[in-house]
Amino acid sequence: MNRTSASQSRRHIHSHPSRIQGYAAVLLGLALGLGTGACGVGVEGGSDETSQARGGQLSSNGLSTNGLSTNGLSTNGLSTNGLSTNGLSTNGFTTWFNQDPMTADSVMEYVVKCAVPSGQVRQFTNPVxxxxxxxxxxxxxxxxxxxGLAATPAEQEVISACLAAHANKYGIHVAISVLGADSDGSPIPYTAEELATFSEPEACFFGNLFDGTGVFAANDQPYLPPDKSTSRTCGLASSSTQACAPLTHVGMCASLCQRAVDGGGAALPYYASCTLGGRAFRTLTARIRPQEIYQCGDGVCQFTEHCGTGTSALSCQADCGACP
Known part of the structure; x- marks a missing residue:
């Protein structure tokens, strides 16, 4: 019997650039068909770096935006059959999986990482x-x-937010911190060290891939100025017209979301919910390390920067030189 390697830790989820770049839309689509979202640091950048977070657990992003499409999670039977052995053994799941085994495997990696607790494994033997x-x-x-239960609306929203937070337009690995609460409202644990390491507020993610609503992201800090860029552009946008389909940019978290508070009323470093079009969604909040924001003039020509004669990321002579 052939075997594929199991996924890694609970907090940092690594993605494979060559496979995931085209999966973001697919994953979201698959997520919609599966019905799948907790604490963790994610990786989405161009390296395999991971970061420590809540209790030393890791999570990473790198799911391509193709995996975020909305035509899969509702067709594989998992939304009603659950992520149990029985749910994975249905004819519906087998049919869905074999339509595109490579993409389905990547989607399931992220779905299980988001939904299932650390220390548990889900397995599927492809009968084909x-x-x-x-x-x-x-x-x-x-x-x-x-x-193994059917995904509740709360679970659908949290899983959708988790998948969106792990999507990377470029399919690369970048460490992130994911904050918020699970579907039962239990906060994702975090430490002061984690907040200090991932000191840059990035974005909030919400939506529902299971019912066709889609997924949304909003900046948790001002739009990046022209001389700055990031591989996390699906979350930390440079403008209100940021394109990262099927993930839709909808502005600023501060204008859409309600900040979570502790028992004493003190603000926490994440949002409890976000409201769009009159509908409130459970949300997850992401933070990144300062080095994930690149600046023209720092001496390194990043893949998000281009040659030219100017000082912006799109024309950065200082880092990338003049174009031939």
Whole structure:
């Protein structure tokens, strides 16, 4: 029997650039078909770096935006059958998986990492190829769905937010900190060290991939100025017209979301919910390290920068030189 390597830790989820770049739309689509979202640091940048977060657990992003499409999670049967062994053994899931096994495997890696607790594994033996696929849990954001129950609306929203937070337009690895609460409202644990390391507020993510609503992102800091850029452009946008389909940019978290507070009323470093079009959604908040924001003039020609004669990321002579 062939085997695929199991996924890694609970907090940092690594993505594979060559495979995931085209998966963001697919994953979101797959997520919609599966019905799948907790604490963690994610990786989405161009390296395999991971960061420590809440309890030393890791999470990373790198899911391509193709995996975020809305035509998959509702067709594979998992939204109603759950992420249990029984749910993975249905004919509907097998049919869905074999339509595009490589993409489906990547989608399931992220779905299981978001929904299932660390220390648990979900496996599927493809009856067509005989290959055993193993996916490790990490964040545990949807305990009921992970146990085999149908995904509740709350679980659908949290999983959708988790998948969106892990999407990377460029399909690269970048460490992120994911804050918020699971579908039951239990806060994702974090430490002061994590907040200090991931000191840049990035974005809030929300929506529902299961019911066709889609997924949305908003900046948790001002738009990046022309001389700055980031690989996390799906979250930290440079303008209100930022394109990262199917993830839709909708402005600023501060104008759409309600800040979470502790028992004493003190503000927490994440949002409890975001409202769009009169509908409130459970949301997850992401933070990044300062080095994930590149600046023209820092001496390094980043892949988000281009040659030219100016001082902006799109024309950065200081870092990339003049164009031939």
């Amino acid at each position: 190829t005989g290959t055993l696929h193993s996916w490790n849990g990490a964040l545990g954001l949807a305990p009921g769905w992970a146990s």
